[in-house]
Amino acid sequence: xxxxxxxxxxxxxxxxxxxxxxxxxxxxxxxxxxxxxxxxxxxxxxxxxxxxxxxxxxxxxxxxxxxxxxxxxxxxxxxxxxxxxxxxxxxxxxxxxxxxxxxxxxxxxxxxxxxxxxxxxxxxxxxxxxxxxxxxxx
Amino acid sequence: xxxxxxxxxxxxxxxxxxxxxxxxxxxxxxxxxxxxxxxxxxxxxxxxxxxxxxxxxxxxxxxxxxxxxxxxxxxxxxxxxxxxxxxxxxxxxxxxxxxxxxxxxxxxxxxxxxxxxxxxxxxxxxxxxxxxxxxxxxxxxxxxxxxxxxxxxxxxxxxxxxxxxxxxxxxxxxxxxxxxxxxxxxxxxxxxxxxxxxxxxxxxxxxxxxxxxxxxxxxxxxxxxxxxxxxxxxxxxxxxxxxxxxxxxxxxxxxxxxxxxxxxxxxxxxxxxxx
Numbered sequence: 455x456x457x458x459x460x461x462x463x464x465x466x467x468x469x470x471x472x473x474x475x476x477x478x479x480x481x482x483x484x485x486x487x488x489x490x491x492x493x494x495x496x497x498x499x500x501x502x503x504x505x506x507x508x509x510x511x512x513x514x515x516x517x518x519x520x521x522x523x524x525x526x527x528x529x530x531x532x533x534x535x536x537x538x539x540x541x542x543x544x545x546x547x548x549x550x551x552x553x554x555x556x557x558x559x560x561x562x563x564x565x566x567x568x569x570x571x572x573x574x575x576x577x578x579x580x581x582x583x584x585x586x587x588x589x590x591x592x
Numbered sequence: 593x594x595x596x597x598x599x600x601x602x603x604x605x606x607x608x609x610x611x612x613x614x615x616x617x618x619x620x621x622x623x624x625x626x627x628x629x630x631x632x633x634x635x636x637x638x639x640x641x642x643x644x645x646x647x648x649x650x651x652x653x654x655x656x657x658x659x660x661x662x663x664x665x666x667x668x669x670x671x672x673x674x675x676x677x678x679x680x681x682x683x684x685x686x687x688x689x690x691x692x693x694x695x696x697x698x699x700x701x702x703x704x705x706x707x708x709x710x711x712x713x714x715x716x717x718x719x720x721x722x723x724x725x726x727x728x729x730x731x732x733x734x735x736x737x738x739x740x741x742x743x744x745x746x747x748x749x750x751x752x753x754x755x756x757x758x759x760x761x762x763x764x765x766x767x768x769x770x771x772x773x774x775x776x777x778x779x780x781x782x783x784x785x786x787x788x789x790x791x792x793x794x795x796x797x798x799x800x801x802x803x804x805x806x807x808x809x810x811x812x813x814x815x816x817x818x819x820x821x822x823x824x825x826x827x828x829x830x831x832x833x834x835x836x837x838x839x840x841x842x843x844x845x846x847x848x849x850x851x852x853x854x855x856x857x858x859x860x861x862x863x864x865x866x867x
């Protein structure tokens with residue numbers, strides 16, 4: 455990890471993070487992948503998951519919960535365009551828990567007219583946020 | 593001619609109105625600052641997305657949202673404010689929007705903002721969706737859902753072209769084509785890029801999001817322009833009140849002087865008579 459890489463995480467209505475990192479782990483639509491400086495140019499869709507930034511190999515990672523969007527990788531820069539992105543401090547645990555419960559409720563007894571795919575996505579987003587703040591199994 | 597007392601009362605009224613105008617100006621300039629902050633906050637995402645779209649469009653790609661069709665039915669999305677007292681802000685954008693809507697028969701409309709929505713309803717234009725009021729803080733989620741709905745209407749063939757008309761902050765009234773999406777030509781295409789999972793699928797995810805940011809950033813810009821218009825309208829009103837107070841004070845002094853002169857004349861006249 456000789457060279458750091460520029461990282462920018464932006465949500466639709468705000469910039470979440472801008473800085474550099476030694477390595478970046480991103481939840482791609484087909485699984486997590488790592489990016490170092492000099493990576494081949496790539497555009498990937500994002501899944502719901504956690505972005506990890508590390509200053510160096512042994513460093514404590516800086517984490518962000520993201521839900522959907524894209525990542526654009528060039529050799530010098532990683533740009534994460536997320537539908538939603540939050541650092542742990544920005545997550546409202548209570549709200550996430552309520553959202554998870556509501557979605558579970560809907561999925562357990564799906565009434566007609568309920569969008570199952572949407573309820574599932576909502577559940578995954580809520581669980582992802584809870585996992586990030588360590589309030590839901592690792 | 594008003595009596596001295598009437599003029600005094602009038603001066604007080606003008607002064608009170610002036611104070612209200614000054615307060616509204618202050619409130620609007622605070623709202624303007626917040627609106628500008630929101631524009632700044634939304635810009636990185638919008639810019640980055642536009643750059644990706646521009647570069648992708650450099651390649652030979654097809655997508656229903658890029659498809660050019662003969663215009664059998666046009667769509668117009670028009671943004672105004674909820675409230676007046678913003679100078680000619682609403683009048684101008686409503687007039688231009690009407691021109692655009694009437695340019696094609698049976699145009700499907702999406703009014704955003706109370707003034708626009710009320711006008712369109714009164715004239716009986718068909719609407720696909722209505723957002724009224726805009727409210728003090730536009731939520732991304734609201735306009736994302738609206739953009740999705742407009743995109744679906746386009747793909748379904750309900751409309752063949754959608755234009756967006758709004759007042760852009762620091763620019764003026766802008767008419768912009770929303771659909772089919774016309775990407776600004778990028779400097780470099782993504783020829784060597786790896787696409788995960790494939791270029792077509794990326795485009796399918798990308799274009800609806802691009803549409804959302806187009807609508808959302810337009811609303812943010814229109815809200816900022818509204819507050820800017822109100823600041824200048826209210827500061828003009830405050831100045832006018834100053835002029836009016838000056839004129840009225842002059843009248844007041846004249847009328848007072850006339851009364852004194854009259855009384856003096858009476859006294860002198862009476863004294864002469866008594867002699």
